[in-house]
Amino acid sequence: MSWGDIYRENILDHYKRPSHKGTIESPDITYEDSNPLCGDVIRMDVKVEDGKIAAVRFSGQGCSISQASADMLCEKLEGMSLDEAKKISREDVLEMLGIELGPVRLKCGLLALKTLKAGVYGLEQWPGEDEDENP
Amino acid sequence: MTHRPEGATAAPARAFDPVVVREDFPILRVRDGRRLVYLDSAATSQKPEAVLRAMDRYYETCNANIHRGVYRIAEEATAAYEDARRRVANFIGARSPREVIFTRNSTEALNLIAYSYGRTFLKPGDAILLTETEHHSNFVPWQILAQERGLEMRFIPIDGHQELDLAALPGLLADGRVRLATVVHISNTLGTINPVAEIAKQVKAAGAVMVVDASQSVPHCPVDVQALGADFVAFTSHKMLGPTGIGALWARREHLEAMPPFLSGGEMIREVKLKSSKWNELPWKFEAGTMCIAEAVGLGAAVQYLETLGMDAVFAHDRELAAYTIGRLADVPGVRVLGPPADRHAGAVAFTMEGVHPHDIATVLDADDVAVRAGHHCTMPLHTKLGIPASTRASFHCYSVPEDVDAMIRGLERARKMFT
Numbered sequence: 001m002s003w004g005d006i007y008r009e010n011i012l013d014h015y016k017r018p019s020h021k022g023t024i025e026s027p028d029i030t031y032e033d034s035n036p037l038c039g040d041v042i043r044m045d046v047k048v049e050d051g052k053i054a055a056v057r058f059s060g061q062g063c064s065i066s067q068a069s070a071d072m073l074c075e076k077l078e079g080m081s082l083d084e085a086k087k088i089s090r091e092d093v094l095e096m097l098g099i100e101l102g103p104v105r106l107k108c109g110l111l112a113l114k115t116l117k118a119g120v121y122g123l124e125q126w127p128g129e130d131e132d133e134n135p
Numbered sequence: 136m137t138h139r140p141e142g143a144t145a146a147p148a149r150a151f152d153p154v155v156v157r158e159d160f161p162i163l164r165v166r167d168g169r170r171l172v173y174l175d176s177a178a179t180s181q182k183p184e185a186v187l188r189a190m191d192r193y194y195e196t197c198n199a200n201i202h203r204g205v206y207r208i209a210e211e212a213t214a215a216y217e218d219a220r221r222r223v224a225n226f227i228g229a230r231s232p233r234e235v236i237f238t239r240n241s242t243e244a245l246n247l248i249a250y251s252y253g254r255t256f257l258k259p260g261d262a263i264l265l266t267e268t269e270h271h272s273n274f275v276p277w278q279i280l281a282q283e284r285g286l287e288m289r290f291i292p293i294d295g296h297q298e299l300d301l302a303a304l305p306g307l308l309a310d311g312r313v314r315l316a317t318v319v320h321i322s323n324t325l326g327t328i329n330p331v332a333e334i335a336k337q338v339k340a341a342g343a344v345m346v347v348d349a350s351q352s353v354p355h356c357p358v359d360v361q362a363l364g365a366d367f368v369a370f371t372s373h374k375m376l377g378p379t380g381i382g383a384l385w386a387r388r389e390h391l392e393a394m395p396p397f398l399s400g401g402e403m404i405r406e407v408k409l410k411s412s413k414w415n416e417l418p419w420k421f422e423a424g425t426m427c428i429a430e431a432v433g434l435g436a437a438v439q440y441l442e443t444l445g446m447d448a449v450f451a452h453d454r455e456l457a458a459y460t461i462g463r464l465a466d467v468p469g470v471r472v473l474g475p476p477a478d479r480h481a482g483a484v485a486f487t488m489e490g491v492h493p494h495d496i497a498t499v500l501d502a503d504d505v506a507v508r509a510g511h512h513c514t515m516p517l518h519t520k521l522g523i524p525a526s527t528r529a530s531f532h533c534y535s536v537p538e539d540v541d542a543m544i545r546g547l548e549r550a551r552k553m554f555t
Contacts, residue, residue: 007498012554015554037510039511039518039524039525040492040524040525061492062492062494062524063493063494063495064492064494064495064554065494105494105498
């Protein structure tokens with residue numbers, strides 16, 4: 001794999017000009033998680049109206065893969081019901097990214113999803129994340 | 136401050152040429168037109184053919200369990216294993232090979248001290264002294280011990296040059312409660328060369344024992360454990376051109392005699408009854424179960440190889456490359472180098488680049504077969520102190536050449552254009 005494949009234009013675009021980077025004042029759901037490998041941190045703020053995600057923003061710091069995947073995920077999430085959000089799978093995120101990721105960078109690519117799910121489910125109901133495991 | 140580490144002994148060296156040295160390392164040979172630019176030797180070094188052959192030879196000619204069989208190859212295997220220990224002992228200036236315990240790596244050596252010495256000799260209310268720059272392997276065992284035994288943890292801070300602030304040391308030792316101090320000799324992140332002999336002098340005068348994490352120093356510079364004035368010194372084979380799976384703890388004999396075993400089982404005993412046992416003598420008291428025999432043999436060969444190069448020459452070469460790297464990085468916009476200035480920097484150079492995450496830098500460099508480390512290099516507390524989540528690090532050994540650094544710089548320019 002070379003960076004020619006991994007750093008596609010859409011990834012660089014989301015990284016340099018994210019549409020959903022920021023925070024939401026008094027969000028209904030907020031959760032922060034980190035990748036212990038590199039110290040990347042992502043916080044997801046979600047505003048819920050009538051059971052649907054009215055607004056979502058991510059903040060934190062990380063590499064282009066983790067930041068772009070967070071931004072793409074946010075775009076996808078707006079308008080979804082919480083139940084639909086729970087059903088987003090790692091395959092969905094990887095498809096969005098449109099690139100092959102090795103086991104190390106996979107964790108970067110899936111950090112936002114992991115953070116979102118932990119937040120949406122709430123820690124009590126959190127079924128665990130198979131997203132985070134190496135293939 | 137002297138920039139040659141204390142404890143250095145002059146060793147005869149043939150003038151070595153890294154371009155010639157590279158030929159000894161099979162992984163560095165050009166294959167299918169691809170040349171590996173390996174700049175992650177602080178994580179693990181590459182291995183010369185002499186080490187690989189020594190291990191092969193052991194398996195091909197005398198593989199047997201050691202200290203057990205009385206047949207010919209078992210005797211040969213035992214001799215090879217103990218010969219490696221003698222080589223290591225001589226390499227670091229130990230008084231006796233009995234003071235050298237083989238472990239799995241530095242981490243296990245440090246855990247051995249924390250478990251065996253710490254749990255026996257440290258009492259609630261005692262303090263232990265670390266630095267803010269320790270590798271996780273020299274933090275976590277002590278955190279666990281401190282929680283378990285009710286110890287206070289104290290830290291030597293870093294100053295504006297990201298070097299240890301020794302002015303703080305007398306105050307940290309003043310109340311006489313510090314019973315153990317543990318300090319990294321050469322920082323894997325900052326490339327600082329810590330004055331451990333000076334620290335050891337003060338620590339010992341305050342009635343504490345001194346532990347040195349020599350993971351980045353024994354592989355890269357002359358180290359004489361007597362001159363360091365330490366009580367315990369931990370290091371690992373895989374960073375010094377040897378195989379993974381074996382490391383060593385050197386300790387003063389009186390400590391090792393007084394300490395209970397760490398792991399228990401076969402080999403470490405003299406006599407086993409149904410309900411009690413007597414321990415074997417040193418060093419085998421601390422080597423439970425079948426050890427990594429081929430790896431010990433490989434480590435012995437690595438030491439021999441390093442002695443041929445001469446550790447003074449290896450260290451001078453590392454530091455020249457570090458200075459060259461720092462100079463080249465100065466011309467790259469947005470780059471900030473961690474650690475002390477070039478004239479005080481060991482062979483690990485970590486840096487950040489404005490607007491580009493270390494992971495992205497490492498991935499871009501990887502496209503040109505340039506291998507660097509990206510992350511926190513197992514020094515999260517230090518990165519937190521410096522206010523950065525991660526950094527990129529280039530580190531060297533005897534086979535590294537300026538062209539390797541040039542390749543990295545070219546990649547950095549490309550990464551900067553892509554991401555900013």
